[in-house]
Amino acid sequence: MSKLTQAVVMLLFGGAILRASFTDLYLRYVKEGLRPFLIGAGLLLVAAAVMTLWYSFRSPSTETDHDHHEPRVGWLLILPVLGLLLVAPPALGSYAASQAGSVTAQSPESDYPPLPEGSPVDVGLVDYASRALYDAGKSMENRDVRLTGFITTAPDGKPMLARMVLSCCAADGRPIKIGLTGRAPIDVPADTWVAVVGAYSPEKGKDPVNNVDVAYLEVKTWEEVPEPKQPYA
The missing domain is CATH 2.40.50 (OB fold (Dihydrolipoamide Acetyltransferase, E2P))
Known part of the structure; x- marks a missing residue:
């Protein structure tokens, strides 16, 4: 997987965690007391994604040559992340x-x-x-x-x-x-x-x-x- 793909997936996943943490959505997944840990994890993922993007655009030629040989199926990892962003699952019943x-x-x-x-x-x-x-x-x-x-x-x-x-x-x-x-x-x-x-x-x-x-x-x-x-x- 290319660094660009990794960065996009991390950015979306971190954003999904933060979105859930700053609303009541996270209560569908974990206990209430774990909210600070989710926020911390989301911020770390976003920070890692930003640093990866910065490195990727700083060395575009090397990254492009490397991407040419990689399968595009890696982008499918975005689908479950988008599901987390767009779909609110029901609580266990x-x-x-x-x-x-x-x-x-x-x-x-x-x-x-x-x-x-x-x-x-x-x-x-x-x-x-x-x-x-x-x-x-x-x-x-x-x-x-x-x-x-x-x-x-x-x-x-x-x-x-x-x-x-x-x-x-x-x-x-x-x-x-x-x-x-x-x-x-x-x-x-x-x-x-x-x-x-x-x-x-x-x-x-x-x-x-x-x-x-x-x-x-x-x-x-x-x-x-x-x-x-x-x-x-």
Whole structure:
């Protein structure tokens, strides 16, 4: 590949990374805390591209003679970069959740802290699952909670609430799944984002994919909501 081709690819790729980093698009790929590293990587790629272009135009005769013997297929590397610039991929959803086993809720080393004031109180799906499975709901006693996630379908056809959990990036995303009882959102299409309000349910289930315990929520009300800016837990 010629230096000119390398420079163009690096410039476009660096620009795509910076574009994603300065908007919410990067949240479709990595965790929020990795934004500074993406910006740094994008700037380095742009700087390297500029230096390569400068060197290429500074020695045009040598570069032209070298390019004459190189296949033009190298320019096809621009296509995936243009895809990154022009196409915003959807966040991982119900299909990914149905194919992967639920993450294991972690048992704390000490008691769970009380929930914040307010009713209902917003609780993350991982936090709810941990409190429900390892605290038997004691820290949520007589409290209504609100969980936000997308609808996925259990093997028995019943709706479940899910959200993808990232360790680093979307490639390692795994779901946290919550079973729904009571006034669950029946006949709601998969991947629909909803906010469900309810209370702790002692019911438990098993994720058939990896046999992990699944907590349940007794749903009182629910409403459809837009996909959040940060779709991952």
